Amino acid sequence: xxxxxxxxxxxxxxxxxxxxxxxxxxxxxxxxxxxxxxxxxxxxxxxxxxxxxxxxxxxxxxxxxxxxxxxxxxxxxxxxxxxxxxxxxxxxxxxxxxxxxxxxxxxxxxxxxxxxxxxxxxxxxxxxxxxxxxxxxxxxxxxxxxxxxxxxxxxxxxxxxxxxxxxxxxxxxxxxxxxxxxxxxxxxxxxxxxxxxxxxxxxxxxxxxxxxxxxxxxxxxxxxxxxxxxxxxxxxxxxxxxxxxxx
Ligand SMILES: [Zn+2]
Numbered sequence: 001x002x003x004x005x006x007x008x009x010x011x012x013x014x015x016x017x018x019x020x021x022x023x024x025x026x027x028x029x030x031x032x033x034x035x036x037x038x039x040x041x042x043x044x045x046x047x048x049x050x051x052x053x054x055x056x057x058x059x060x061x062x063x064x065x066x067x068x069x070x071x072x073x074x075x076x077x078x079x080x081x082x083x084x085x086x087x088x089x090x091x092x093x094x095x096x097x098x099x100x101x102x103x104x105x106x107x108x109x110x111x112x113x114x115x116x117x118x119x120x121x122x123x124x125x126x127x128x129x130x131x132x133x134x135x136x137x138x139x140x141x142x143x144x145x146x147x148x149x150x151x152x153x154x155x156x157x158x159x160x161x162x163x164x165x166x167x168x169x170x171x172x173x174x175x176x177x178x179x180x181x182x183x184x185x186x187x188x189x190x191x192x193x194x195x196x197x198x199x200x201x202x203x204x205x206x207x208x209x210x211x212x213x214x215x216x217x218x219x220x221x222x223x224x225x226x227x228x229x230x231x232x233x234x235x236x237x238x239x240x241x242x243x244x245x246x247x
Contacts, residue, residue: 015042017108021122032171038075058187070184099133165227
């Protein structure tokens with residue numbers, strides 16, 4: 001693994017760890033939620049699985065520098081990169097063991113994983129890989145020097161998939177900062193001529209992401225939102241205090 005960026009001196013357990021296939025995925029799928037949780041005082045971290053070396057624009061080195069800068073905007077405590085091969089992520093045993101080791105080291109309470117269906121194989125393969133690595137990380141008898149750990153909660157960032165979310169996080173107050181974090185990837189989102197037939201201009205990217213966030217925000221009656229799916233039922237303690245209007 002490439003040496004991680006540590007934004008604070010020490011690294012105790014994190015509250016929220018987001019894992020994604022490519023640098024700049026979390027900035028599009030759950031960046032607003034990460035910012036919001038950091039603003040609440042939670043310790044947040046991101047682990048990117050690849051350096052995005054198959055991308056048309058830029059170089060892996062440049063993208064990693066940009067990921068570091070974006071992590072600062074996201075108010076992260078830590079960001080690492082597994083340097084798995086881009087476009088060839090496999091849910092294979094060696095990858096699962098490596099990732100399980102990182103999960104044991106970071107000890108997240110909540111893990112944000114990619115949604116399990118999608119156009120890009122890296123995204124759905126990462127989803128399976130995350131789930132199975134969490135399982136592995138909790139097995140006491142695995143030969144490892146780190147103590148077993150499983151996240152209490154795994155939530156799936158579903159923005160890339162057209163599915164009904166289990167819940168939506170209101171990111172109205174975080175949306176602009178999230179856009180800034182994405183535009184830290186100048187090689188991908190700067191208005192450069194390289195690959196311009198494939199890449200829309202920055203204004204178009206902003207409009208698209210704002211429309212998507214607006215759509216999900218609308219589902220819960222706020223301006224901007226980020227969608228998530230969970231596999232288990234959610235507990236409600238007080239039905240009188242439930243949010244989001246029915247009619
Ligand atoms: Zn991606």
